[in-house]
Amino acid sequence: MMKRSPFKRTSPKKRTGHNKAMLAACKDQPCYLRIPGVCIGGTETVVPCHANWPEYGKGMGLKAKDIYTVPGCFACHAWLDQGPASKVEKKNAWEASYQVWNSVREIKLAPKQNPATAVTVPGHVPAPN
Template sequence: MPSRVDGSPIVIAVEPRRENSALREFAKDQPCMLQVPGHCNHNKATTVGCHSNWAEHGKGKGRKADDHYMVWGCSGCHSWLDQHGATQEEKRSAFNAALVRQVAEYKKSLRCKSLPARFSTAIKWALLQLNIDKRLDELEEMAVEAGLLAPMHLPESFRSPFPVHKTST
């Protein structure tokens, strides 16, 4: 542990990892969102939650990214993301595109009446975390532009169930 000249330890505050075991469990048997050409095996039986490998998503030395920065990925794509010799730029691009698809799938899943409550709660948690991180609007907009979600035209009086965090200027 780093210390000061006087020998007292330097305490470095680390934000706790945002985890949701139901969200990770929900990945099982889902379609691959990474869809990496030449690597995707399209086998839902091998799908797991693939976490981001970038610090802005909570990744650190010996620390996985926060669970809301996780996408469904088959074993082939997961291996490509974590171990293949592709450039970081290629991996980041594929992950970001998959995150857009993931948000669209979460939104579609919430419309499923047979979705178990624990998964519905987990999806709402993930969307709330993305909203807190000020990423949800952008990801939803990209999903609409990609034709993955239908645009919503809501009345001005509509209030989102997600709290809006305003920053002071």
């Protein structure tokens, strides 16, 4: 009888465009989608809502890159993914939210300057790197 080789485990596939920092930035944020009559507000159910359009990398079996996320409550996320609104209405709502969120996220994820190395000379402007 032939001896079987042990089952070989492979590491999980890394999703193209996966970025933990982009997803983590949504944590503890309010809902940015704020769909009237749908939004439940608060931060308890907020998750990253990915774009659902090919322009953002979404495709059959593919999720958009994590840079294309907006914090959204459970109800707004469900509306975006399965709601009765038209594709155009959903896209307009997501893109308007993304414009606001993107500028907030840039500030949130900006590298923090170490106070110990910061220049404290009044009137001195550091040279760009």
